[in-house]
Amino acid sequence: MDYGTFINSEKALLISPAGYGKTYTLSRCLQYAEGKSLVLTHTHAGVASIKQKLKDVGILSSKYSVETITSFAQKYVDSFYIGDEKPQQEDTTNYYPFIIREATSILSNSTIRRVLRSSYSGMFVDEYQDCSREQHLMLREMMKCFPTRILGDPLQGIFDFNGELVDFDDDLSDFKVFPPLDVPHRWNQVGANDLGEALARIRLKLEKDEHINLSDFTDSIDVVVAKEQDLYDFRSEYFRTLNAVRREESLLVIHPDSMNKAPRINFSKRFKDIRSIESIDDRDFYSLAKSIDLLDRNKLVLEIRDLAYKLFSKKGLNDWFNDNGFKNKKDKDSKERVLAVLDLIDGCNSVNSVGEILGEIEKLPNVNCPRKELFKSLLKAIEISSLNGISVLEGMREQRNNIRRAGRKVEGRHIGTTLLTKGLEFDVVVILDAHKFNSPKHLYVALTRCRKKLVVITKCSELKPYE
Numbered sequence: 115m116d117y118g119t120f121i122n123s124e125k126a127l128l129i130s131p132a133g134y135g136k137t138y139t140l141s142r143c144l145q146y147a148e149g150k151s152l153v154l155t156h157t158h159a160g161v162a163s164i165k166q167k168l169k170d171v172g173i174l175s176s177k178y179s180v181e182t183i184t185s186f187a188q189k190y191v192d193s194f195y196i197g198d199e200k201p202q203q204e205d206t207t208n209y210y211p212f213i214i215r216e217a218t219s220i221l222s223n224s225t226i227r228r229v230l231r232s233s234y235s236g237m238f239v240d241e242y243q244d245c246s247r248e249q250h251l252m253l254r255e256m257m258k259c260f261p262t263r264i265l266g267d268p269l270q271g272i273f274d275f276n277g278e279l280v281d282f283d284d285d286l287s288d289f290k291v292f293p294p295l296d297v298p299h300r301w302n303q304v305g306a307n308d309l310g311e312a313l314a315r316i317r318l319k320l321e322k323d324e325h326i327n328l329s330d331f332t333d334s335i336d337v338v339v340a341k342e343q344d345l346y347d348f349r350s351e352y353f354r355t356l357n358a359v360r361r362e363e364s365l366l367v368i369h370p371d372s373m374n375k376a377p378r379i380n381f382s383k384r385f386k387d388i389r390s391i392e393s394i395d396d397r398d399f400y401s402l403a404k405s406i407d408l409l410d411r412n413k414l415v416l417e418i419r420d421l422a423y424k425l426f427s428k429k430g431l432n433d434w435f436n437d438n439g440f441k442n443k444k445d446k447d448s449k450e451r452v453l454a455v456l457d458l459i460d461g462c463n464s465v466n467s468v469g470e471i472l473g474e475i476e477k478l479p480n481v482n483c484p485r486k487e488l489f490k491s492l493l494k495a496i497e498i499s500s501l502n503g504i505s506v507l508e509g510m511r512e513q514r515n516n517i518r519r520a521g522r523k524v525e526g527r528h529i530g531t532t533l534l535t536k537g538l539e540f541d542v543v544v545i546l547d548a549h550k551f552n553s554p555k556h557l558y559v560a561l562t563r564c565r566k567k568l569v570v571i572t573k574c575s576e577l578k579p580y581e
Contacts, residue, residue, distance in 0.1 A: 133300030149235030162521030187217035204400035243271035
């Protein structure tokens with residue numbers, strides 16, 4: 115890769131497979147670039163990943179600013195939009211299209227363009243295949259301000275729920291196309307060369323719409339043929355496979371259903387050490403915050419109980435609560451625990467007190483929180499609300515925006531989907547019910563999240579992700 119030529123091109127495009135070093139290429143280009151570069155991507159997890167990789171190779175933070183496309187647009191709309199038609203942030207269906215549309219208009223202003231030119235010497239856009247046409251139009255306005263380098267891979271374009279995706283041939287025809295990267299660094303660096311080669315062969319089949327016979331890849335991929343209904347049967351091969359990897363320090367379990375969070379929450383309830391990754395703007399963040407703002411002080415025990423059932427495991431809470439509030443516990447230790455929570459409720463005089471009460475409920479024996487990120491965000495929103503004298507709902511909006519701009523590290527053991535883990539990598543990846551993927555792009559993204567080990571669980575060894 116000729117980094118100097120790439121960085122000196124007014125419009126440069128690099129298309130390469132997952133794991134072949136696009137982020138490394140970005141870091142090398144930043145070494146050549148003069149001034150400060152703007153780096154845009156699509157997810158807050160991606161922001162954190164890029165920042166960490168740039169830090170790891172010693173790129174000074176003064177050389178770049180990394181944001182999501184939407185957070186960058188949001189920043190300019192919040193600063194320069196004049197009007198009263200902006201939807202509420204929790205109305206995601208209307209809010210984000212509005213933000214992108216208004217940002218496109220704002221960024222076409224000559225004064226704003228001068229601000230951009232004085233702030234950045236150039237722009238990189240990662241994962242460009244996930245840009246909607248509306249986002250592409252916004253970025254086109256920005257391209258008028260400085261040189262632009264695009265990195266992407268059409269086989270990973272999975273964000274089409276935001277509208278029609280950009281077409282590289284039609285929409286980027288004026289870009290200089292550089293030769294694709296051809297070394298699977300992600301796997302070679304950890305000695306998993308065979309795994310990298312297997313994924314390259316699978317990629318070729320996906321590009322040709324060919325069926326994937328996993329039996330051809332068992333030398334490098336762990337393939338487990340099992341029935342879907344055996345997932346929670348502790349005697350099954352399905353369950354034993356998951357149990358064998360659940361202590362891995364870097365583990366990602368990928369569920370094929372990106373639209374329904376319930377299966378992932380249920381999974382975290384069963385496998386308590388594997389946490390569910392939350393969508394940045396899941397409506398539960400805002401609805402829970404709003405429910406605290408609307409707490410009825412005259413029925414606080416019942417209101418707190420209802421709130422707890424939205425956060426913690428029902429099975430554990432049933433040991434402590436009934437329809438009337440707390441159960442009348444017999445043993446001394448349980449009585450003292452209940453009295454401690456009731457004392458906090460009796461003395462509840464602020465939203466901070468609500469956070470303390472929920473914290474005590476979480477500590478009760480057998481009570482588990484399968485959605486730790488949701489709970490942590492709620493406590494942070496309560497803190498912001500108390501400090502700034504605003505509602506918890508407003509505090510939650512601020513908290514989610516802070517995450518959006520700063521990025522969010524996702525490490526440890528998690529269950530997620532392709533949409534939630536795009537751009538991330540884990541040592542061990544387990545794909546559940548791989549036969550249910552009906553998109554070659556989603557399947558490819560799922561397969562390539564691994565570094566050292568890939569486990570594919572499916573009801574049949576031949577995958578046909580084209581239906």
